[in-house]
Amino acid sequence: MSTAPVIATEGVGKRFGGFRALNNVTVAFYPGRLTSIIGPNGAGKSTFFNVLSGAFPPSEGKVLFEGRDITGTPQHVFPHLGIAKSFQITNLFPQLTALENVRLAAQALKSRFDIWTKRETLTELKEKAEELLDRVGLSKRRNDLAANLAHGEQRSLEIAVALASDPKVLLLDEPTAGMSPEEARAMMDLILKLNEQCTVILVEHRMKLVMGISDRIIVLHHGQLLAEGTPDEIRNHDEVRRVYLGQSV
Numbered sequence: 001m002s003t004a005p006v007i008a009t010e011g012v013g014k015r016f017g018g019f020r021a022l023n024n025v026t027v028a029f030y031p032g033r034l035t036s037i038i039g040p041n042g043a044g045k046s047t048f049f050n051v052l053s054g055a056f057p058p059s060e061g062k063v064l065f066e067g068r069d070i071t072g073t074p075q076h077v078f079p080h081l082g083i084a085k086s087f088q089i090t091n092l093f094p095q096l097t098a099l100e101n102v103r104l105a106a107q108a109l110k111s112r113f114d115i116w117t118k119r120e121t122l123t124e125l126k127e128k129a130e131e132l133l134d135r136v137g138l139s140k141r142r143n144d145l146a147a148n149l150a151h152g153e154q155r156s157l158e159i160a161v162a163l164a165s166d167p168k169v170l171l172l173d174e175p176t177a178g179m180s181p182e183e184a185r186a187m188m189d190l191i192l193k194l195n196e197q198c199t200v201i202l203v204e205h206r207m208k209l210v211m212g213i214s215d216r217i218i219v220l221h222h223g224q225l226l227a228e229g230t231p232d233e234i235r236n237h238d239e240v241r242r243v244y245l246g247q248s249v
Helices: 045-052 075-081 098-111 119-135 151-163 181-194 207-213 231-235 238-243
Strands: 007-016 019-029 035-038 060-065 083-086 169-173 199-203 216-221 224-229
Touching: 007 045, 019 045, 019 060, 019 224, 035 045, 035 207, 045 169, 045 199, 075 083, 083 151, 098 119, 098 151, 119 151, 151 169, 151 181, 181 199, 181 207, 207 231, 216 231, 216 238, 224 231, 224 238
Parallel strands: 035 199, 035 216, 083 169, 169 199
Antiparallel strands: 007 019, 007 060, 216 224
């Protein structure tokens, strides 16, 4: 496994007016290692996630991808670099089928919605969409409207849309939000499978899930890096336990 980080931050800070949401966060994410970002409400998790995905440029510091400084790169360029994000708020076309949603995502990246796309290319895009639906376990629902899918299936479809860019890094924001225990377990299995093919970074509140699937955990508190380590190291970290005030970590 490569020892060079695939994505990293150096001294990242983010201010919103007079409010400092992040302060001097330096973290590296390594290929093939599933990393979870946790912290109490207001810790800066979402802001940090948005900096990693290009939604927010940092006020200070750098974001590096494969050793290259990508600080301030427009968000729409990130999927072309190999960084994809699946949002907490489902971002699908409800009146299109599962297959159409994924094919459109692949087409947008390949041809920038060129209406004169060749028929062979459309066939290729359809085949790619079918392969991605298979990867997330939705082959049998490919012709169903996104609006008619169960909540957990919609989240899986959203991940398939994110995978259309063949990412090296996949950012998942609360992938099990609103799911039943059964759906959450299925999502956990899917995330583990995906991490074999790309580097997964996730923000997640379900501590049992985080502890069960993460190779590494980053803990933020008041916009600063409080701790990082393996699940066991985080579970036994006195300051993390204090900050969570007895929450099960």
